[in-house]
Amino acid sequence: MKFLDEAKVYIRSGDGGNGCVAFRREKFIEFGGPNGGNGGRGGDIIVEAADGLNTLIDYRYQQHFKAPKGGNGMGSDRHGAGGKDVVMKVPVGTQIFDEDKETLIYDFTKVGERFVLAKGGNGGFGNAHFKSSTNRAPRHANPGLPGEERWIWLRLKLIADAGLVGLPNAGKSTFLSKVSAAKPKIADYPFTTLHPQLGVVNSDGREFVLADIPGLIEGAHEGAGLGDRFLGHIERCRVLLHLIDATCEHAGKAYKTVRGELEAYADALTDKIEIVALNKIDAVDPDELKKQKDRLKRAAKKTPLLLSGVTGRGVPEALRALVAVIGEAPVSDKAIGTADNPAEAKPWAPQDA
Numbered sequence: 001m002k003f004l005d006e007a008k009v010y011i012r013s014g015d016g017g018n019g020c021v022a023f024r025r026e027k028f029i030e031f032g033g034p035n036g037g038n039g040g041r042g043g044d045i046i047v048e049a050a051d052g053l054n055t056l057i058d059y060r061y062q063q064h065f066k067a068p069k070g071g072n073g074m075g076s077d078r079h080g081a082g083g084k085d086v087v088m089k090v091p092v093g094t095q096i097f098d099e100d101k102e103t104l105i106y107d108f109t110k111v112g113e114r115f116v117l118a119k120g121g122n123g124g125f126g127n128a129h130f131k132s133s134t135n136r137a138p139r140h141a142n143p144g145l146p147g148e149e150r151w152i153w154l155r156l157k158l159i160a161d162a163g164l165v166g167l168p169n170a171g172k173s174t175f176l177s178k179v180s181a182a183k184p185k186i187a188d189y190p191f192t193t194l195h196p197q198l199g200v201v202n203s204d205g206r207e208f209v210l211a212d213i214p215g216l217i218e219g220a221h222e223g224a225g226l227g228d229r230f231l232g233h234i235e236r237c238r239v240l241l242h243l244i245d246a247t248c249e250h251a252g253k254a255y256k257t258v259r260g261e262l263e264a265y266a267d268a269l270t271d272k273i274e275i276v277a278l279n280k281i282d283a284v285d286p287d288e289l290k291k292q293k294d295r296l297k298r299a300a301k302k303t304p305l306l307l308s309g310v311t312g313r314g315v316p317e318a319l320r321a322l323v324a325v326i327g328e329a330p331v332s333d334k335a336i337g338t339a340d341n342p343a344e345a346k347p348w349a350p351q352d353a
Contacts, residue, residue: 092110176212
């Protein structure tokens with residue numbers, strides 16, 4: 001299944017049915033009186049967060065959603081039928097924006113959430129509605145009210161407790177495949193991961209959701225590489241695991257490159273709790289490892305974890321560090337935020353040996 005995290009959609013709720021002007025005419029009944037029925041209500045446009053979806057690909061092939069009109073009223077006091085509602089199913093984590101792409105209309109964070117995006121128009125009253133003691137034979141009825149129409153943007157932000165960031169080929173996909181049942185594509189060339197991947201991780205009996213996003217390079221916020229469009233998927237994460245390749249030229253510069261792109265995208269990402277880890281330690285000799293660790297420590301101003309996604313060395317310690325930050329309230333059950341009390345949250349850092 002193809003991954004799509006943004007789609008523009010046109011919606012229109014149903015118009016209300018018209019009221020009817022009619023009079024009762026039966027044999028041997030001299031004064032029948034008005035009996036025109038009311039029009040039915042137009043159908044609503046409803047958006048529902050459904051389980052089992054993780055992409056907006058359906059909205060690439062259908063961009064227009066129109067609810068049916070309410071039925072018109074008829075004689076013999078017959079009211080028009082209401083229009084059927086149109087239900088649009090979206091993944092959990094989807095946000096609805098107005099056409100300007102800035103005004104947030106609704107944010108879906110739980111399975112089964114429903115939101116009426118456009119209400120159908122009310123049906124018009126038939127002439128029977130206007131009958132009174134002083135107006136025994138009204139000869140007018142109301143037309144149905146029009147429905148609502150608008151263009152909206154659907155934007156998906158995956159809900160994960162922790163996010164993996166780093167340069168291309170930093171070993172993020174290997175790490176995800178090692179700690180979860182996810183099977184991301186793994187190869188020895190940059191940008192193997194073309195769209196975000198999710199995996200459920202179990203560490204010491206605690207489960208949490210880990211997101212892997214495509215690698216960032218210098219200038220990603222200006223469109224270099226795959227750009228920074230996928231960074232929105234880690235905005236909800238409580239903690240970031242920043243992986244740096246121990247075989248790169250300079251671990252400190254690699255760290256600063258990614259941090260610069262995070263800051264250029266949104267200050268909120270740089271404010272999140274970050275765990276820094278030096279990956280692929282099995283591929284370098286001890287002297288080179290010590291140099292890279294010192295460079296990374298100076299750049300990040302904290303002692304990095306040492307791990308190898310291939311051999312599994314240091315991986316359990318990294319998972320325990322993530323669990324310690326995520327705590328008892330995973331972000332999957334919350335809307336947005338890095339912690340219940342962000343002001344009290346303290347960055348995690350390993351103890352110096």
